[in-house]
Amino acid sequence: TQLLEQSPQFLSIQEGENLTVYCNSSSVFSSLQWYRQEPGEGPVLLVTVVTGGEVKKLKRLTFQFGDARKDSSLHITAAQPGDTGLYLCAGLNSNSGYALNFGKGTSLLVTP
């Protein structure tokens, strides 16, 4: 089973602070994806990282894929209340028709 571990599970910070969320696995993934989910809605894709060592930026969000393609991180600079949500990393599961296996998620709360 290809398991993805995320940390921290919960994070509460003030507006303007920086934060990093980690996604780790013992398995190698051909790609990893990061999603953000609002309460009562489906997850929305933020980014897909494919190449080991790859770094992608999406405004204040920076995503990195580990060199060995087993881990990834999401860094948010100067967090804003609008960043509040559940952040999920996910990798393709070759044993289940290439469905996505999700990490447990990081619930982020940014207070003004």
Next chain:
Amino acid sequence: GAVVSQHPSWVICKSGTSVKIECRSLDFQATTMFWYRQFPKQSLMLMATSNEGSKATYEQGVEKDKFLINHASLTLSTLTVTSAHPEDSSFYICSARLLQGTTGELFFGEGSRLTVL
């Protein structure tokens, strides 16, 4: 972009009744759709892979007789929760892959919240 729609968005039912949730790919054909379940403050857990024209493949621990999946067309998959009980109350989310194969992006529905009284 590709759109996946679920219906209903939320449903409340009495214990013992059956509830059907629909998942439609609105502007593309999907030979494979996936059903997930999400409990409060938890991540998405894959329940089953729905294959058009064939039987669904269920993950370990998911009762196939309780969660009936039908994928009768390339744009519609349904999940029926039979004889629902309060512990089945959850957020059910479907997803569909835009392209054949493994590299196509997965698009998610808006989710369906089931509350069993």
